[in-house]
Amino acid sequence: MIHTSKRPTPRCFYIITLSLFMSSLYITLSFGGLLPSIFVTTSKVYEEIYDADTLDFLIIGDWGNAGVGKDLKHGPQANVSKAMEYVANKHDSKFIVNVGDNFYKRSAKDYQGILSVNDSKWEEIWLKVYNSTNLRRLTWYSIAGNHDWYTNVTAQIDYSLTVNSRFFFPSLFYVRSTLFGKDLKLKAIWIHIDTNIFYYDVDSIVEIKMEGLKSNLLNFGMHTQQAVEEKFKWIEQSLIDNQDADYIFVIGHHPLIGICSQVNHMPRLLELLKVYYVSAYFSGHNHVLEYKAPTKASPVAFFISGAGCKTGFGCDGKDWGMPRGAYGL
């Protein structure tokens, strides 16, 4: 469990690991109409109120696959789901922060991501898998990872807006505000962003390895310097607008730990988070559970929670992490 203290005074994170079916990483903040175009970034803030002293939430990433050679009951995805149920029940978790790579291939012949709002993956590797007593009441605040871009990322947004808003994904970039604590005096701001356009140099993507990522980014005009500048400007404005918050969290798919923070435009994102005193940045992409603590030079705590159904390598730069091979949230 990780407790975060309020910004801008010292923020230390206390980490206790929890061994269950697998390892878990979760967080408690303690006292202390129309289908919008997905390119458009708005200044709308989605507001939530939690009548609770603490705001407990789960973070999961890179989850949508039963696991190689494993079935949906006993594979890593299902086991992580059981751990989530345990934690959500024990700590009365309020929602799930989904850091992207929502749908993988189910088999070698399958496709990445989803194709439409009616894709069978919605039921098979989302609704059915996380359908235990406590999990099925929680909203997933979602973003897209590269695997979601490989096919139809618009369909994921469309699903959220027209089929099931429990998969909360109204656009590629959005801001939420959560009030909680005594007399609802604590405010946490959540800035959900799409880091694909910062992480990838579209021109150098070899299409065959990245499936549709390149063509989709090109089709959406996300590859241009102008698009990149607009998104950075929107992020910066959102940070400026919310400096009164007790906590500011930014959520993007690609990590900002170690070497991962040095890729393409990622250093600019890192700099913005530091300048505006962001409490923490949550990511996935690398299939590990890792943490990098705030320092004097950087007030931001960095998390990677990308072990929802796969395990892999980290970013060389963590202060703490679960051993390689651990699944979890």
Ligand SMILES: *[C@@H]1O[C@H](CO)[C@@H](O)[C@H](O)[C@H]1NC(C)=O
């Ligand atoms: C999932 O949990 C079951 C039962 O606890 C265990 O037998 C199985 O090996 C686990 N699967 C993975 C991939 O760890």
Ligand SMILES: *[C@@H]1O[C@H](CO)[C@@H](O)[C@H](O)[C@H]1NC(C)=O
């Ligand atoms: C999805 O299914 C609904 C109900 O069967 C149907 O009306 C709709 O056209 C389908 N949409 C797509 C994109 O397949």
Ligand SMILES: *[C@@H]1O[C@H](CO)[C@@H](O)[C@H](O)[C@H]1NC(C)=O
């Ligand atoms: C989820 O669980 C409920 C209650 O057991 C059940 O009615 C529903 O059909 C399940 N949904 C899915 C998609 O499996």
Ligand SMILES: *[C@@H]1O[C@H](CO)[C@@H](O)[C@H](O)[C@H]1NC(C)=O
């Ligand atoms: C992708 O999804 C959108 C939104 O549901 C839909 O309108 C569009 O036809 C889909 N594209 C393809 C190529 O299937």
